[in-house]
Amino acid sequence: MAERQFRDALAQFATGVTIITARAQHGFIGFTANSFNSVSLDPPLIIWSLARRSRSLAIFEGAAQYAVNVLAHDQVELARRFSHPHTDRFAGVAFRLGQADAPLIEGCAAWLECRHHALHPAGDHMLFIGEVVAAAHRRLSPLVWHGSRYRVSQPGPEGRDD
Numbered sequence: 001m002a003e004r005q006f007r008d009a010l011a012q013f014a015t016g017v018t019i020i021t022a023r024a025q026h027g028f029i030g031f032t033a034n035s036f037n038s039v040s041l042d043p044p045l046i047i048w049s050l051a052r053r054s055r056s057l058a059i060f061e062g063a064a065q066y067a068v069n070v071l072a073h074d075q076v077e078l079a080r081r082f083s084h085p086h087t088d089r090f091a092g093v094a095f096r097l098g099q100a101d102a103p104l105i106e107g108c109a110a111w112l113e114c115r116h117h118a119l120h121p122a123g124d125h126m127l128f129i130g131e132v133v134a135a136a137h138r139r140l141s142p143l144v145w146h147g148s149r150y151r152v153s154q155p156g157p158e159g160r161d162d
């Protein structure tokens with residue numbers, strides 16, 4: 001299978017956009033991720049993956065806890081900043097530290113604080129499974145990633161579908 005075909009098919013899968021953060025020895029690390037997903041309700045587990053070539057890999061591998069920040073519709077600039085090289089991605093970013101001692105960025109649609117549960121190598125990525133110790137949300141439209149572009153979601157019909 002050609003890589004282009006694989007990438008183009010994946011691009012049709014719309015996802016939210018997160019910034020995953022953790023404390024490092026001197027400051028904090030964080031990067032933009034759309035590989036985040038739910039795994040289990042009991043216990044509450046989530047998953048995400050990080051490229052093995054990532055500069056942050058060693059720190060996340062050693063992190064006992066981290067936070068997943070689910071971005072709101074008006075946080076495109078943060079998504080861009082945390083997916084590009086930057087001397088200090090957190091400069092000027094408003095955040096507080098939660099239970100997991102990791103940055104919880106202001107203005108997000110949701111926050112999930114996790115402790116390390118499992119780590120699995122998978123091809124050129126590393127899979128991280130986290131156990132959620134705290135979660136919170138605000139009723140904001142999320143930022144969406146679809147077709148290799150950021151988009152803003154529109155509210156659907158009234159009512160829940162879950």
Ligand SMILES: Cc1cc2nc3c(=O)[nH]c(=O)nc-3n(C[C@H](O)[C@H](O)[C@H](O)COP(=O)(O)O)c2cc1C
Pocket residue numbers: 017030031032033034035036048049050051053054055056057082083084085145
């Ligand atoms: C919308 C979007 C989603 C991304 N999702 C992931 C992801 O899930 N895993 C990953 O390793 N890189 C992902 N990336 C790329 C990283 O954000 C980017 O390579 C970042 O620089 C990695 O952090 P580092 O510089 O600390 O290695 C994504 C980029 C974008 C724009």
